[in-house]
Amino acid sequence: xxxxxxxxxxxxxxxxxxxxxxxxxxxxxxxxxxxxxxxxxxxxxxxxxxxxxxxxxxxxxxxxxxxxxxxxxxxxxxxxxxxxxxxxxxxxxxxxxxxxxxxxxxxxxxxxxxxxxxxxxxxxxxxxxxxxxxxxxxxxxxxxxxxxxxxxxxxxxxxxxxxxxxxxxxxxxxxxx
Numbered sequence: 062x063x064x065x066x067x068x069x070x071x072x073x074x075x076x077x078x079x080x081x082x083x084x085x086x087x088x089x090x091x092x093x094x095x096x097x098x099x100x101x102x103x104x105x106x107x108x109x110x111x112x113x114x115x116x117x118x119x120x121x122x123x124x125x126x127x128x129x130x131x132x133x134x135x136x137x138x139x140x141x142x143x144x145x146x147x148x149x150x151x152x153x154x155x156x157x158x159x160x161x162x163x164x165x166x167x168x169x170x171x172x173x174x175x176x177x178x179x180x181x182x183x184x185x186x187x188x189x190x191x192x193x194x195x196x197x198x199x200x201x202x203x204x205x206x207x208x209x210x211x212x213x214x215x216x217x218x219x220x221x222x223x224x225x226x227x228x229x230x231x232x233x234x235x236x237x238x
Contacts (some may be wrong), residue, residue: 070135071233075158076182077135081110083184086166091186095228101231102170109134111186114161114168114223117205119214125164127171127209128223129200131178131193132157138177147177156196160209162234163223171234175208 085092091111099108109132118126136155138147147157156179160172178196183189200208202218223229 065082072149073135073153080154080184082184084110084186084189088186088226098226098231101233102173102203103134107134107137109157111189111193112159112226113190113197114226115197115205116220116222117202117209117218118163118205118220118221119209119211121162121211121214122214125162125169126219127129127211127214128161128163129175129197129205129208130159130161131196132159133180133183133189136177136180145198145212147174150177150179152181154182156180156193158196158208166229167183167232168223168226168229169232169234169236 069184081092081095085095095108095110098112112130112132114130115128118128121127133154133156136150136152138150138155155177157174158176158178159170160175162169162171180189180192183192206218
């Protein structure tokens, strides 16, 4: 599997646009959240159709929660290179494993593309969300703790549902106060 050609990239973008139209039908709030996240967190023409954030977290510095989340979007894994690149995946779409920090009414992207997981071309948001949650559930607590550990983390994994993403502001880890 080599680098994605410009033609293949455009084909994948068209597939993603078609999927997005189907997924967001009757869900304008989901489209707005996706566009806001993509503007803040994606680069090089990439976009996420949605993100699911896990209920598990580690408390960091007694003030923010380190969590994993799964994004769903166009498969760009062949573009990634280096020792810390995500696992290469085939197909047009992919789940990306990301590390987030949440605090109050904000969520911050801490580490992008920890890994990738295969994804189908889902036509409904609920199907894609269910599959994304299954990816997160497949990560056992021990491995989850390793992935979200930061300097200053304390205690065991805790669990609480994150607020609806539409009620949160999006930021980057360097904006954590």
